[in-house]
Amino acid sequence: MVKPDPEYVQKRIVCSDVERARESLLNPKIIEQKKEERTIDELAKPLIEVSLKEGIETVWDRYEKQQPECKFCAEGLSCSRCAMGPCRIIPEHGRVRGVCGADADLIVARNLLDTIATGAAAHSDHGREIIETLHKTAIGEAQGYTITDGVKLRRIAEEFGFETERLTDEELARDVALALLEEYGTTKNYVQFSRRAPEKTQKIWNATGITPRSVDREIVEAMHRVHMGVGADYANILLHGLRTSLGDGWGGSMMATDISDVLFKTPEINESTVNLGVVKKDHVNIALHGHNPVLSEMVVRA
Template structure:
């Protein structure tokens, strides 16, 4: 075992000590050293003449190229582009599945699914240009579902519908740079075509096509997924839960919901909480049924149903090693093959449920939306029946923390302004006055090549003490929740200005905004803050930064590109730029992006450097806006209040 600190999470530390020599992501990361050429983006393997490893000089003193003559800049751009295409496909194919289920539900072909948020349905209908007057809710829902699915196959004409939700200034930038996404499928296919051997061999052109593909996800597939899920399952509102492996119960049937799509997991929550199923569990010797989440399926059922996160991505094998997980139900993304090997030492049933994702050695029960309730019953019964098969030592770390989740952008507006005057005006005013210095979104994954959860916790603590509001999604959010940073009590750690605002509104200084597709909520919040006025004309004017300090996934690269294209500075930490072998690509994503989009994409190796860069960016934006000095507070009388235009 190396001397490196593997995690700062006490439950993870205890589980790693307990499992000893069992193979985990942590131990395999120590055993497997990354390839230098691959990690720098300087290895090309898109054809049979290679693989070609670039870097350094040839015998003649020239820069090395591939057999075909491709430069390191072309190769690095291709590698990033293919990663972006995969990441965008993961999130947007999730959105497609949601749209298909949504449409089936609207047509009455998916029992168990329906419309829970009619108000949001009407709002989304407006985004798609669907006429609502004189139509029933079902008719509107069918039209919205068809319009959403139609976004995938668009070829030409007007860009994807949701890009018009951005500010006018940002839309003009996209039009001038020709990065408006046409249709999602076209952008992915075209990008993959461009990166085939002997096609596009201009690094900047490949990079801009990557941006357009990412845009089709951020302002398309992901944003649609969030909206349609809200309509079907309910727009999140704040609720209480608990986080970490300590939520598991030795005498209960424990079911882990893992992956990224909430379509089946929503029905599993319904079935597992049904009194009849609980009685079935008791008939098998259990006291009840406990559900826990991992990764973003966990975040989805947390945000709407209060199911506690058992952990984030690096804890999936460790959850099984507690010996009390009777079934781990998985769908797509970030579900690692190592869980099947781990399950062989214990009794856990690993059940795959999605046609896109099977794992050798796992049981497969196919989810179909038209039969979701019966599928959920079959899965929950399988978990209950497995309760009697537990073997080996049982060990549940006694670590869990209370948390509050469920902050949709709609509810944040409501908390700021009230039911009849919902508005971001109080937030804008707090930023303008300096009581809140700015906002940071800490998002993304965990990576065993960094210390698990360390950067997430460090940055949360350091930012809120400096009066910076933090919003979080994905595994980063789960990392902060496990540390206890998502309760109102956390305001005691905050600076005086942020603390005052949080006390007044009744929120924590760290807000859980949902799963990784819900980074679209961050874009929506930033856009609405701009439209509220007083903080510039565009997202690029705002004192706001996005950070992914422990990233690993291709999806993270896609998210970063669509956020930068939207005007938000993005900083990645831990693992360095996967295209750093190319000085041209490094320039294009920093100086080049700054010139084009008003924002940069940077990679910084340490949490301290990330913090310093973030603070500098926020203060630079405040100075540019002319709000870098503390404003004197004014007590408004009624006449002054009447003059307010909100």
């Protein structure tokens, strides 16, 4: 994203869309300049132009209004983890530790672990929702959903050591769904799909103590460790960031991908139309956010 000219931002403080629109109309050159700065996508340029002319606020406007960014936050050197703060590390002013004693390394590491845990929670919980949908599909409580890739379902069942021969897809899906939900809090001390990794990689994880023990456990422990007065060693905090990431990557996210395939079909390579070119003038256009397919796939099927 192109940073705006600081002088321009200082001179032009806009309070509302209406004001900004009025001002933009007076400055067609600015509209032209911003259109070029904001995207290289020729299809998006006309829309950006309309948004600027009509005062429709977009992500670029909000970004510009946020400038200049807080440099302590941008560098990870601020902390508002507890009520004794917020604290910032400013060595030139002698502020080298937060009130609790955390130094710059620890504050940066805690902030990073916090970010990792948030991402891992978001992806993994998405997986949980998909698995719950598989379970409801299996027991006949999810109207409209079906098991689309039974072959993949059976492959996953075999990874858990299930007998697949005599069971229907629905019976197997029920058992697989329950086994996958169990992975979130498993006490066996590893997530099943981490066994898919090359042996050499697994050995490295074990040697460094970053084999994920369960999906939820690593996220909860991350939140525990970033709390004031808990984690004190930045290297240890960062190692737990790796373990939390692996719990998501080989746990929650991988389960989300595999069960999305079971429910909605394993993707194949095909030709498609993308971008704003899909919008049709004479149709009602419905834009779907497909990141979590549980709803969007069903809207498409309907």
